[in-house]
Amino acid sequence: MSDTSSESAHKLAIEVRDLHKSFGDNEALRGVDLVVPEGTTCVLMGISGSGKSVLMKHIMGLLRPDRGTVLVEGQDVAQMDEATLDQMRRKQGILFQANALFDSLTVFDNVAFPLRERTRMSEAEIQETVNKTLAKVGLSHATTRFPGELSGGMQKRVGFARATILQPRILLYDDPTAGLDPLTTAAVNEIITTGKQQLGATSLVITPDVAAAFSMADSLALMHEGRIVEVGPPDVFRESQHPAVKAFIRNWLARRSQHRKHQG
Numbered sequence: 001m002s003d004t005s006s007e008s009a010h011k012l013a014i015e016v017r018d019l020h021k022s023f024g025d026n027e028a029l030r031g032v033d034l035v036v037p038e039g040t041t042c043v044l045m046g047i048s049g050s051g052k053s054v055l056m057k058h059i060m061g062l063l064r065p066d067r068g069t070v071l072v073e074g075q076d077v078a079q080m081d082e083a084t085l086d087q088m089r090r091k092q093g094i095l096f097q098a099n100a101l102f103d104s105l106t107v108f109d110n111v112a113f114p115l116r117e118r119t120r121m122s123e124a125e126i127q128e129t130v131n132k133t134l135a136k137v138g139l140s141h142a143t144t145r146f147p148g149e150l151s152g153g154m155q156k157r158v159g160f161a162r163a164t165i166l167q168p169r170i171l172l173y174d175d176p177t178a179g180l181d182p183l184t185t186a187a188v189n190e191i192i193t194t195g196k197q198q199l200g201a202t203s204l205v206i207t208p209d210v211a212a213a214f215s216m217a218d219s220l221a222l223m224h225e226g227r228i229v230e231v232g233p234p235d236v237f238r239e240s241q242h243p244a245v246k247a248f249i250r251n252w253l254a255r256r257s258q259h260r261k262h263q264g
């Protein structure tokens, strides 16, 4: 089957080809190729500054390529006008480090916000949808609380409920566990897996948590100096002979054993 057949294009949620982006003299992306099939979870790893966030911003249509293409559900992001971009972003659930919850709104109203802004649902339908979504993330008991009264993990779950209430087909996570304690981190990682199982969504996740990456990913990709140097299922990735992947895994194992020594 050729790469350009409409059938294969339809089955790829995200397709990035030869993507280049510079900021002045700084070549942030130097020919990125990445495909993410519908309904799968791809985890992007790589050291700081390797280009992960810049790549994700192209997929959200926040940055325009210097060269190359970014297709989201078969549509070229660079060719989209503002209205089409807006439509595409509505199909994406986006979860960043900061939860960006509205402090003055209750949990219920935070989660209801996208429905009130972007749909014509009646208040009764909104009630039903929000309550169902909050139940899925185990927050039925907290609907009337304000974000400031919640733990970090609960706030993340509210953020997830809000990001997914419009049932996005694509979920984008940029370092969603940054600065969280281990328990909360585990809860967030579980949420990401839940997103896939309950929504059947395609996920692209940036995380420095290598253990979590291995457990949640259908495919793992390593960015190195503006390129993806390896991509594949966890087993293939683990056995990669690419020097950057070997160094990355070696580094992680060393950090992990250091950490264990400190603990025990």
Ligand SMILES: Nc1ncnc2c1ncn2[C@@H]1O[C@H](COP(=O)(O)OP(=O)(O)OP(=O)(O)O)[C@@H](O)[C@H]1O
Pocket: 023, 026, 028, 046, 047, 048, 049, 050, 051, 052, 053, 054, 055
């Ligand atoms: N808006 C911008 N203007 C100028 N340079 C930028 C901009 N955004 C990113 N860069 C540069 O592009 C390169 C890649 O940055 P990017 O944020 O994608 O790295 P990253 O892999 O996500 O790193 P981290 O893990 O630290 O978040 C860096 O050298 C960064 O300084």
